[in-house]
Amino acid sequence: MKRFLRDDVMEGGCGENLFASVMELLLTAAVSLAGVGEGLVHVRPELAPNRSPLSLGPGRVEFSAVALGYSFSGETRSVSAALRGMASDMLLYWGSGSPPCWRVMIALEEKQLSGYRSKLLSFDKKEHQSDEVKALNPRAQLPTFKHGEIVVNESYAACFYLEVKRQLLFMNSSFISSVFKSQGTRLLPEDPSELALVYQRVFESQNLQQKMYEVAFYDWVFPEGERHESAVKRKRESLIEELKLWEGYLEKTVRGSYLAGRSFSMADVVCFPVVAYFPRLHCPPERCPRLMEYYHMLKERASIKASWPPGWIENPVGPESLKNL
Amino acid sequence: MKRFLRDDVMEGGCGENLFASVMELLLTAAVSLAGVGEGLVHVRPELAPNRSPLSLGPGRVEFSAVALGYSFSGETRSVSAALRGMASDMLLYWGSGSPPCWRVMIALEEKQLSGYRSKLLSFDKKEHQSDEVKALNPRAQLPTFKHGEIVVNESYAACFYLEVKRQLLFMNSSFISSVFKSQGTRLLPEDPSELALVYQRVFESQNLQQKMYEVAFYDWVFPEGERHESAVKRKRESLIEELKLWEGYLEKTVRGSYLAGRSFSMADVVCFPVVAYFPRLHCPPERCPRLMEYYHMLKERASIKASWPPGWIENPVGPESLKNL
Incomplete structure (x- = not known):
């Protein structure tokens, strides 16, 4: 059983890696189409003899690409659970009324990540110059934004990051994103x-x-x-x-x-x-x-x-x- | 029959089934691209087995994606010809030593678009405030940059545009881009x-x-x-x-x-x-x-x-x- 994460970067070349990439793309397309997919995908080529069409069970997906001669099965989690998980990994330090902070907050809302953790700091009390902020942001400015271990403090940078990261959650492919509608507002158009x-x-x-x-x-x-x-x-x-x-x-x-x-x-x-x-x-x-x-x-x-x-x-x-x- | 134009180079050798899978992906992507952009598919002939549903002739490629219900045919051209065509549609007004101009020029070079047309203007002579520039840039600043009918004057915006546009030329999919090596430096990493x-x-x-x-x-x-x-x-x-x-x-x-x-x-x-x-x-x-x-x-x-x-x-x-x- 080949086990991998969707956010893995698949390098070019043929062999198992490309095979897995192709399988992942097709399987995720099917899963996305059904509106249930996220997270780990198990590719099981040994299921190839099973040529049944796409079928979905609770927490499980089975997919057969008849034209290609491959079948797959994978475990599924819900999209909303994945988003909640993603948002809870985010922490925003912000100040009320600051345009740079506000724009990051708008982007988070547009991306349906409103469950992010946040700390409202007072500019008047110079709380943005606290050690807690400085540990993440040598400029001691707000916003200071953290997603897991990733720190992106410049407000434009955080907005761009959220746009791209959100796409990656669904599919490491702008093509599939455009076909299989993802939740949240697309902020950078494809055209x-x-x-x-x-x-x-x-x-x-x-x-x-x-x-x-x-x-x-x-x-x-x-x-x-x-x-x-x-x-x-x-x-x-x-x-x-x-x-x-x-x-x-x-x-x-x-x-x-x-x-x-x-x-x-x-x-x-x-x-x-x-x-x-x-x-x-x-x-x-x-x-x-x-x-x-x-x-x-x-x-x-x-x-x-x-x-x-x-x-x-x-x-x-x-x-x-x-x-x- | 739909007609598409694409330009890509496929690397490495694959088994017949996998090759068919990859072609399916290319075709699937091409479906979305019909009416979106231009380009050409170039498939290394030695990789193409003579089999239905895919057949390939010199300078011409024909295949059908049975599963998708589409057929395609397209003429093959070289990647470099497509790039030359793209570069010659670009016009940059610039001033010597201006960091904003210089960064656009670096991006153009990195993207192997050095054939772009350009006009060096003199800040001292206030040539950036000419009607020619103002017609494209109400701020009357350099750089002023035009690609076909698209005008992007802010230097960061032009750099971002070149990065994305260049990806689109090759394939409207970051997944495919990672499989099919494109020319030029990738400026925004996937990770x-x-x-x-x-x-x-x-x-x-x-x-x-x-x-x-x-x-x-x-x-x-x-x-x-x-x-x-x-x-x-x-x-x-x-x-x-x-x-x-x-x-x-x-x-x-x-x-x-x-x-x-x-x-x-x-x-x-x-x-x-x-x-x-x-x-x-x-x-x-x-x-x-x-x-x-x-x-x-x-x-x-x-x-x-x-x-x-x-x-x-x-x-x-x-x-x-x-x-x-």
């Missing part, structure tokens, strides 16, 4: 031109975040004695120009679109927490009417409601830092 | 923990770039009248701390390692152009000895030599902006 736009908006969103920070939190970014009216003015103008770009992008789409097209994507995961600061900090809506429409649409989304900053629920009205934009 | 580290370093490199910029190009980033000795001092200290982090990462690896492990990866593509500024701007090597070892190893790499900034070849000695770090 190359759609994907290109998602990547473009994902990385462009860093401009919006940086420029918003430097205006809304100017006194926090620049210490006393290094502040200048000329800089404030220039940064405000730069932020207004940045907003015009995003307005332009949305104006080219039909109403109800997301940041990178008709589907919710990684661009929304990383950018929404930044967009949400504009209404919260009283930015005049006429500065970015389409972005505000987008905001009102997105704030009703389950993943975003589930991850809404607790500090914002407690104090729904934010400071007026962007009122004069 | 989840390796991938997590690559993502982490990719996004962390933005800190190094930002901090290097703000010290080396302080007068360019901050206009006259907004410059402060206190800020210069703080930013220098911050850059020194940043370098210590990267030194720490490298110290935990064996000598000869890359930024995210034993293989060259996306982390090196995006970060090397930033690292290269330290020796060029006369940063004392004792500030980052391991990073300098890494630099000397990488600068001999073909993709990096091929994309070395022409301005640096002309003037090998850079200004002394980091001499006093």
Whole structure:
């Protein structure tokens, strides 16, 4: 009996390894199709004489690829149990309202991993500089994110990791993923031109975040004695120009679109927490009417409601830092 | 009869049954690809038994997947011809020495797409603000990158796009990719923990770039009248701390390692152009000895030599902006 883990990397070449890979692919395809599969698969080529069609029993799957002349049997576990197991291996240290933390939380929700463990830390009390965080993150920043022994702290990196890891759970193959629907939102589309736009908006969103920070939190970014009216003015103008770009992008789409097209994507995961600061900090809506429409649409989304900053629920009205934009 | 275009090279020899299985997989994948992308299947003729349901002639492949109910025929072309075709559809506007431009160029070289078209523009002459660039990039920045009708301007986005697009050319399946060796360097590893580290370093490199910029190009980033000795001092200290982090990462690896492990990866593509500024701007090597070892190893790499900034070849000695770090 050949026993292996689905996440094993199968190297090229023929022989038992490739045989196992092929068997795994076919068997998992069948299991995924039946909606029951996960985890260890036992490939039992000795069952080959049994040419019965696909049959499923409790906790067990038997599959015969008549055209290929192979039969298989494997034990099954439920997908939801696997997801629960995966989520409980995850630990997120976060701070309320921090866009980098928030985007990781949205990604976790979208990936149906809401059972992850988390620790809410206080920036005010400098809890993010604790030894506990520093042990995982030499930058002593939030988010700090751990999945088993894997540590991914940069917020964009964690979002990308969650997207790919989630695919791997189901099938080490984007082809099968596209045929056999997996749970959770697909955040990076398969189509190359759609994907290109998602990547473009994902990385462009860093401009919006940086420029918003430097205006809304100017006194926090620049210490006393290094502040200048000329800089404030220039940064405000730069932020207004940045907003015009995003307005332009949305104006080219039909109403109800997301940041990178008709589907919710990684661009929304990383950018929404930044967009949400504009209404919260009283930015005049006429500065970015389409972005505000987008905001009102997105704030009703389950993943975003589930991850809404607790500090914002407690104090729904934010400071007026962007009122004069 | 469906028609598909694919390009792949099959390695090794297989038994007849297994060969049929592999072909079934290829065909199955091809079904999903009809209407998605282009490419060609190239099967080494000596591996192809003359048997139903698969038959192969020189320059032409015909087979049917009985189990799936599809038949295919396609013309075979070489992989290199497909790559040349892909590269000639690409156009890069770039500036000499710009880290964002350089990283896209390294990715293109690593992906064996060196036949891409390019236009070297002068920042000094403000050619990046030309209408030609603005038509593709509302930010009027370099790089500006176009592949067919797809425009991806953010440098990280372009690198990610090239990685994924290149995989798609070969097979829309990471499983198949691992079996059928593709040309070019794989920049995002398949193993989840390796991938997590690559993502982490990719996004962390933005800190190094930002901090290097703000010290080396302080007068360019901050206009006259907004410059402060206190800020210069703080930013220098911050850059020194940043370098210590990267030194720490490298110290935990064996000598000869890359930024995210034993293989060259996306982390090196995006970060090397930033690292290269330290020796060029006369940063004392004792500030980052391991990073300098890494630099000397990488600068001999073909993709990096091929994309070395022409301005640096002309003037090998850079200004002394980091001499006093």
